[in-house]
Amino acid sequence: MEIGITSFVETTPDVQTGEVMSHAQRLREVVEEIVLADQVGLDVFGIGEHHRKDYAASSPAMVLAAAAPLTKRIRLTSAVTVLSSADPVRVFQDFATLDGISNGRAEIMAGRGSFIESFPLFGYDLNDYDELFEEHLELLLKIQASEKVTWRGGHRPAIQNLGVYPRPVQNPLPIWIGSGGNQESVVRAGLLGLPLMLAIIGGSPRQFEPLVQLYKKVAMHAGHDVSRLTVGSHSLGFVAEETELAADTFFPSTQAGMNKIGRERGWAHYNRASFDAARSLEGALYVGDPETVAQKIIHLRKQVGMTRFMMYVPISTMPHEQVMRAIELLGTEVAPRVREEITKWEAETE
Template sequence: MEIGISTFVETTPDVETGVVISHAQRLREVVEEIELADQVGLDVFGVGEHHRKDYASSSPVVVLAAAASRTKRIRLTSAVTVLSSADPVRVFEEFASLDGISNGRAEIMAGRGSFIESFPLFGYDLNDYDALFAEKLDLLLKLRASEKVTWSGKFRPAIHDLGVYPRPVQNPLPVWIASGGTPDSVVRAGLLGLPLVLAIIGGSPRQFAPLVELYKKAALHAGHDAAKLPVASHSHGFVAEDTELAAEKFFPSTQQAMTVLGKERGWGPYTRRRFDAARSFDGALYVGDPDWVAKKIVDLRKNVGITRFFLHVPVGTMPHDDVMRAIELLGTEVAPRVREEVAQWEASQ
């Protein structure tokens, strides 16, 4: 069972002061967070791609490369790369470069994008949302499979027997499919035999178990060894010494950020009642003391089949010291408990 962190590098106004941290400062803070995550034994750190004022990371690979030379073991992944509006050749070259700098620790988490600001920015039509992703994923997989590529498609100029460099240390360079939980996306991942990441940010995590089963069935149908395919989840959360302290620290910025997104997407306001329901044992918020968070992660492994867990922190802007402490507790207290209990459970199966 792998445990890690994901972040969108938020730069929203501070809930108490209204001050907005600069993009430059937040980017430097995230590099420090990745360095700490490596030091406390976490397995993976993911950085999201966004192209809007309240998120500082439009180029996750640059942030990850900055952290690569300051870390030794932790895996470094996008979370996600919006492949539909990107050039797969550049994506492959950049992450192959990251793989070299990190000596084989780079990963790509490819998604269609739950935020759409990159489409008009790079000149793509949202009507082609699905077709763009399918075509560009096809090219990305061909690039990692062969040094020289011949390829043609609808949305990008053809490539005729050209080499793409550098080649990564890992062969193949890991590519995960990120999904918000649609059956089509998990089937696509399964048929291609690619690892799957599920965004579990609402409802009951156990409701995602049928999607994991569907993914495994699709993989088996395509001739892949479904038992060897990892499944990850990404969920909002926060760890503190005490569960109520964790809730009090995490709620204000979460409420602010989720309310803003809610207005954009037609959701209702994010209330404390909704927050408290989500941090219950059956909810999708992983907020609490180390024992509580560990128990919820173990439940994901046992009942959903998740083999890698990303704690997404912060949601909105939180004090950097609080985020660092949450990362420290996740690595030193939560992760060891999860690994021990999962190992005992697997040995008994």
């Protein structure tokens, strides 16, 4: 069971002071968070790509590369790379470069993205949303498989027997599919035998169990070794010494972030009742003391089948020291509990 952190590197107004930190400061902070995650034994850190004023990480590979020489074992991934509006050649080059700097710890998580600002920014038509992703993923996988590439599509100039460099340390460079739970994305990942990351930020994680089973069924029929496939969950969470302290600390920024996005997308108002309901064992919010959070992750593994858990913290601006403490507790107290329990459970069920 792999455990890690996801960050979108937010620069939203502080809910207490209204102050907005600079992009530069937030970028430096997230590098410190990655370094700490490595030091406390977490397995992976993911940076999400966004192209808005309230997010600082438009280039996940650059942020991760800044942390790579300062870390030793943690895996470094995008979460996600908005592949529909990105050049697959450049994406591969960036992450192969990261792979070299980190000595084989880079991953690409490819997704369509839930925000659309990158499309007009890079000159893509939203009407081609689905076609672009399929075409760009096809090219990215060709580059992953071969140093020399010949390829033709409908939206990008063709490539005729050209090399793509540098080549990564890992062969192949891991490529994940990131999905919000779209059945088409799950089937695509299964057919291709690619690891799957599901964003589970609402409802009950158990609702995603049929999608996990569909993914495995499709992968098996496509001839892939299901036992080698990885399925992950990206979910909101926060750890503190006591459960109520964790809840009281995490709620204000979570409410601000959820309602900001909610106003853009027409969601219902997010209040404390919604927040507390999601903290239950069957909810999608992983907030509490180390034992509470560990038991929820164990429950997720046993009931849904996840083999990687990514805690998304913070969803909106929080004091840096609070985020650092949550990462420390996740690595030093939550992760050991989860690994021990899952190891025992797997031994008993073999």
